[in-house]
Amino acid sequence: MNQDKMGKGEQSRARLLQAAAVQFAAVGYHRTRVSDIVRQAGLTQAAFYLYFPSKESLYQELMDGFFQKLWELSDAGGKVTPLARHEVRDRMKENLLELFRFFARMPEQTRIVLTGAEEREELHRKLTSIVSANLRKNQEAGHVRPELSVEVAAESMLAVVQRLTVRFLLSGERTAEQLAEDAAALLAKGILQADRTKEE
């Protein structure tokens, strides 16, 4: 929603969410205090507790939508299975593009989950299991090279996406489009079966 069309309460709420996102991204959830959030938002502690019962509840609200979309995007490989061989590479690139665009739209949440020690381990396990399962399905469908370990491929894909996001996307050095192009070029050849016929 555009700020102009928000009521004053909604604006304050949005400012608190944004200020908290910046703080969590910079120093982590545990080291962020409500007093830091309200100072950054230019509001009072009283205003904070008008909109959020606690720091935890604000964090949940900030991250719930992010994670829901992240699971959806990381599961996009599952829709590749029924495609014809020659469509798979383009779809892989589109999926990467959507993921990088999502990270670019939500830089603070992305930084929280990709660089914050608190979230990383569990997130990592969950993402790996989603991506591995889809790679296995796509291997059975003949899209993924049969000799490949899907666990190794999943870890590698995620490591590449994570590193490129932190190093080039969040720093503003490259766009989502450039990174999707490069990551797809790199990963598709290593992971996908060669499309020798181009019309299979």
Next chain:
Amino acid sequence: MNQDKMGKGEQSRARLLQAAAVQFAAVGYHRTRVSDIVRQAGLTQAAFYLYFPSKESLYQELMDGFFQKLWELSDAGGKVTPLARHEVRDRMKENLLELFRFFARMPEQTRIVLTGAEEREELHRKLTSIVSANLRKNQEAGHVRPELSVEVAAESMLAVVQRLTVRFLLSGERTAEQLAEDAAALLAKGILQADRTKEE
């Protein structure tokens, strides 16, 4: 050197180095105290200061050799340039194998540099610049695909090696040989020019 052939002093010194490596790997350099090291080594503080002037000097000794070898191994791509096209892929796999074997031989130091926040940023910059420079040379020599961004490729290679090392090698789930095989299969196709003639 075999422990049997060491003098008592050398044995104590080696025990302190090993105990310190384990502690640094587990909790990081800053949170490790000399008292933790001597307890783990079964020695006294007095013994520690007989062999090392400080925690810093022990750390330097532990890591200097490791870093020297790490720079050497990460620079191995530079020796690929004069090779014939059909030799490059095998050499890339051999280089990865040497790197994974080195990490497997030095698990504590590897953990310190790959997972310890203290070392990571600077290490990362240095490794990326070594690998990028070699990829660029090999791109000019026609070994690396011309459309590839060498910075993106370098970051991706390092991210994959780091992730596979932490996830599968240090955990003992896969051997250096298995990982070199998989990483080379994944990365070679994405990075190297196709060797269509096999005899170029």
